[in-house]
Amino acid sequence: xxxxxxxxxxxxxxxxxxxxxxxxxxxxxxxxxxxxxxxxxxxxxxxxxxxxxxxxxxxxxxxxxxxxxxxxxxxxxxxxxxxxxxxxxxxxxxxxxxxxxxxxxxxxxxxxx
Amino acid sequence: xxxxxxxxxxxxxxxxxxxxxxxxxxxxxxxxxxxxxxxxxxxxxxxxxxxxxxxxxxxxxxxxxxxxxxxxxxxxxxxxxxxxxxxxxxxxxxxxxxxxxxxxxxxxxxxxx
Numbered sequence: 001x002x003x004x005x006x007x008x009x010x011x012x013x014x015x016x017x018x019x020x021x022x023x024x025x026x027x028x029x030x031x032x033x034x035x036x037x038x039x040x041x042x043x044x045x046x047x048x049x050x051x052x053x054x055x056x057x058x059x060x061x062x063x064x065x066x067x068x069x070x071x072x073x074x075x076x077x078x079x080x081x082x083x084x085x086x087x088x089x090x091x092x093x094x095x096x097x098x099x100x101x102x103x104x105x106x107x108x109x110x111x112x113x
Numbered sequence: 114x115x116x117x118x119x120x121x122x123x124x125x126x127x128x129x130x131x132x133x134x135x136x137x138x139x140x141x142x143x144x145x146x147x148x149x150x151x152x153x154x155x156x157x158x159x160x161x162x163x164x165x166x167x168x169x170x171x172x173x174x175x176x177x178x179x180x181x182x183x184x185x186x187x188x189x190x191x192x193x194x195x196x197x198x199x200x201x202x203x204x205x206x207x208x209x210x211x212x213x214x215x216x217x218x219x220x221x222x223x224x225x226x
């Protein structure tokens with residue numbers, strides 16, 4: 001069955017430091033992978049996606065993610081975190097032939113000033 | 114892209130009553146979904162809203178509890194029936210464009226007392 005795992009509950013990082021939010025997926029066909037962010041009392045916002053092609057994808061707000069097939073991972077990264085990046089981050093997957101998004105449990109990111 | 118409007122944005126309801134949530138999309142879409150996000154948890158897919166036919170429910174969700182209508186390609190409703198405090202959640206409408214681009218409404222924050 002398709003699924004993604006976000007192993008950490010909360011990620012704390014100092015402002016200006018690199019930010020990494022981890023995501024791994026279970027293998028079942030060719031995955032389409034996504035990252036979404038949810039700010040308090042707001043809906044989900046799309047950050048970036050991997051469908052095919054270059055393994056490094058760049059998205060909104062300076063975020064990027066690298067698709068690593070051998071490690072079945074799709075970690076989200078930002079070189080220099082901002083306090084405004086504090087939010088809930090979700091990794092999600094769609095497998096080809098199945099149109100439903102499966103979400104990870106989410107990671108609370110706290111950027112400390 | 115797609116712009117999704119959900120109503121109401123929030124509500125406080127008495128147990129035993131029902132609430133209908135509306136989802137309006139600014140363009141015609143084939144794939145429309147309803148998700149639930151319980152407090153502190155990830156998004157769980159309730160069902161796929163099918164235009165012209167009965168919704169497709171995920172495991173653990175039934176039509177009697179969460180009846181869904183999809184009269185056309187731009188509109189859907191989700192009803193939460195016979196509510197209990199355990200139904201207190203955020204309910205989100207989502208559409209999928211091109212099988213790879215998912216957009217979400219702002220969500221309906223439901224509190225059952």
